[in-house]
Amino acid sequence: MEGTDRAVMTDTWLKKHRLIYLGATRHPFILGIRDGSVDLSSFKRWLGQDYIFVRAFVPFVASVLLKAWKESDDNADIDVILGGVAALNDEIAWFKTEASKWGVALESVVPQQINLNYCRFLESLTSPDVDYTQAITAFWAVETVYQESFAHCLEEGSKTPEELKQTCHRWGNDGFGQYCHTLKSIADRRLEKASKEVVAKAELNLLSILEHEVEFWNMSHGAV
Numbered sequence: 663m664e665g666t667d668r669a670v671m672t673d674t675w676l677k678k679h680r681l682i683y684l685g686a687t688r689h690p691f692i693l694g695i696r697d698g699s700v701d702l703s704s705f706k707r708w709l710g711q712d713y714i715f716v717r718a719f720v721p722f723v724a725s726v727l728l729k730a731w732k733e734s735d736d737n738a739d740i741d742v743i744l745g746g747v748a749a750l751n752d753e754i755a756w757f758k759t760e761a762s763k764w765g766v767a768l769e770s771v772v773p774q775q776i777n778l779n780y781c782r783f784l785e786s787l788t789s790p791d792v793d794y795t796q797a798i799t800a801f802w803a804v805e806t807v808y809q810e811s812f813a814h815c816l817e818e819g820s821k822t823p824e825e826l827k828q829t830c831h832r833w834g835n836d837g838f839g840q841y842c843h844t845l846k847s848i849a850d851r852r853l854e855k856a857s858k859e860v861v862a863k864a865e866l867n868l869l870s871i872l873e874h875e876v877e878f879w880n881m882s883h884g885a886v
């Protein structure tokens with residue numbers, strides 16, 4: 663059949679950049695959740711910083727929505743991205759409840775430099791000079807790192823403490839997995855038709871995102 667053995671761009675990239683991808687999705691912080699050895703002060707630090715990140719992620723996703731509306735060849739993309747926006751609305755409410763459960767005062771969390779750097783990078787992708795293909799590919803990458811990381815904490819044989827399971831479910835559940843898979847299909851569909859220049863930029867963005875994600879997990883250790 664035509665096209666059955668054509669390489670899918672995102673799969674090619676994840677194979678090529680496997681070590682850094684594993685660095686982002688199998689980070690010691692995640693492995694610590696999975697084996698129950700995680701330091702709860704690290705978890706609380708991550709929670710406060712991630713709340714700040716997610717608030718900054720909303721305008722990035724809104725920019726992806728705007729680009730889809732202007733540039734996409736498939737109306738269904740809007741529905742998928744809008745679903746992502748709706749999920750972020752729930753997520754922000756969840757962070758507030760979760761933070762009060764752990765005694766984390768979200769209003770007084772000071773964003774760390776690593777967090778600000780990551781937010782600034784995503785903000786740079788909201789520029790009109792960045793096309794829809796690059797934006798949707800970046801969106802897929804950010805979501806997928808969390809999906810793969812937290813799903814790992816729920817796999818058979820994991821010893822995730824009961825009080826952390828809800829957090830893992832938030833991103834590790836099958837519905838979120840399906841959603842990431844849909845984002846991946848959109849990204850691959852666009853990459854297939856994109857110019858070499860756009861494909862090259864999208865790959866560099868992926869590498870930047872993976873590096874920012876590793877740094878973000880590192881931040882939980884409080885050594886920065």
Ligand SMILES: Cc1ncc(CNC=O)c(N)n1
Nearest residue numbers: 712715716719804805808878
């Ligand atoms: C640092 C980081 N990366 C990805 C996600 C997942 N996307 C939205 O929630 C997240 N919450 N935080």
